[in-house]
Amino acid sequence: MGCIYLAESRRAKKTGKSKRWWKILLAVVAIFVIGVGVYAFSIYNNAKHTVEEKMHQPVDSIDTAVGKKKVKDNEPLNVLLLGVDERSGDSGRSDALMVLSLDPKDDSMNLVSIPRDTRTEIVGKGYEDKINHAYAYGGTDMSINTVENLLDIELDYYVKVNMEGLSEMVDAVGGITVDNKTDWIDEGYYKKGYHYEKGEIELDGAKTMGFVRMRHFDSDFARTGRQRQVFQAIVDKGASVASVNKIDDMIDVLGNNMETNMDFSDMKNLMMNYRDTRKNVVSYQMEGEGAYITNSSGQDIYYLVVSDDEIQKVHDMIKKAKS
Template structure:
């Protein structure tokens, strides 16, 4: 991998859900209804649309218009006033319209790698703190030796609002627990926004720790996609658009989203997910996740569609 420099890696995902890409699917339910069309277009193009230098937007537009496979970086961030925050959840969403498949690969936030634009090794989630979405895109591209077509950044504060706007979401819970406020039984669990936040935050009662938590994050993404794409969500589109407009940024513009909906809508029917694996260690007293080259090459192959 010529593009990828020498890197070590680290880990520990937090509670953020970078679910913003589902705006494409949510909007698609009723995007051509005149009552919401102008609101959606104005919100996306004027409030959400933020291009970055590290992505060739002309080529990305050609790819989505030609319905080619796409890679989209999902960033879940914890931003507050006067603080850019860090990307506490990173996922690469790959869409393959030819086989109608969607793949989510989670990158642990403590992964140690070269931060492009800084020239030094650090935790991969620090790229966002140093240089925003632009540096995060460049760093992930270098780390996995892939090309990204789009990115979507979602502030965690918008997650609870989004789920509440949709009403509830349902996930298939695999671990039974009680966190003092909610019971999470085995099997299908219906959740409002607050319960969803408790669902994705839990770690200590999960035998798989942060790896289990990131799996629940992906379950929530799928639950929101399924609820947002349902016919019953049509009347909630405007509210969803307003919430996303206040909490989301992306280099997708309105036309890109329409092309995504028309050409990639069936990819959600066949979803797979994967969490990158490595070994934790401390360097100068700081915890990192060191991901071996073999694991990086494996994930590169999964995203590039190459068997390794």
């Protein structure tokens, strides 16, 4: 095992009761089923077709029948949320990784964020690496198995969103407004030269991608906060009355950029039977210490090293409903 050089400790902050990006899906489905008249019926049919033909992707690592029974019996559920960074010619990595636990018995929801640099065993590879590499090595199945192994939990569903689709979704809803905490000019991956002034700013699709990717002027934790802010802004704008005429565009974007082992009936049942879980939201980001670990090639690689106590704490948060 390589030498470990402890870096500056990173401590995550609880974010409080805020909506999360998983609600993009539920918010849009809600619009589908609550609509009125022939127009709403056509939207509903379009949504059902999109989910069944484009978004529904079962995986070997999850027995969906178990999840369906839990939904029917109103039992607690665990959902893996994957925000995947996939570009042309790249196998991709999970840029955002969260476990959403829903407990309809006490109308509560836990959302645990797992930092992408978390060092853990990659199930199927037999060695430790950054958890976000699991997707690059073995796709959704390997990510599911790795998270289950890290936290000693059972996942019932997954929802995967291609982060590149954020640009299309922002344009589909007509742009968003965010509160920018750091003033900077984009000279990173996109190199567009956009100036992101501090304060309230308007973003189109292209500017959104620079906003959610930047981490060199603050931190990876701050970037995660910007991603959450963008997801919230999309949900708020997409659910507004002004966006009714944009719903078909939103459906198309979701169909092209989202995958899940939920079918349309699963989504409807979740919306109806678990909708009150949003009343009591607890958000938490897994904590650890930054470390540089020397690999077999002599390179010093940065990881977030999470203690056994912290892993147990997160496990207990997720499993509390079943204890």
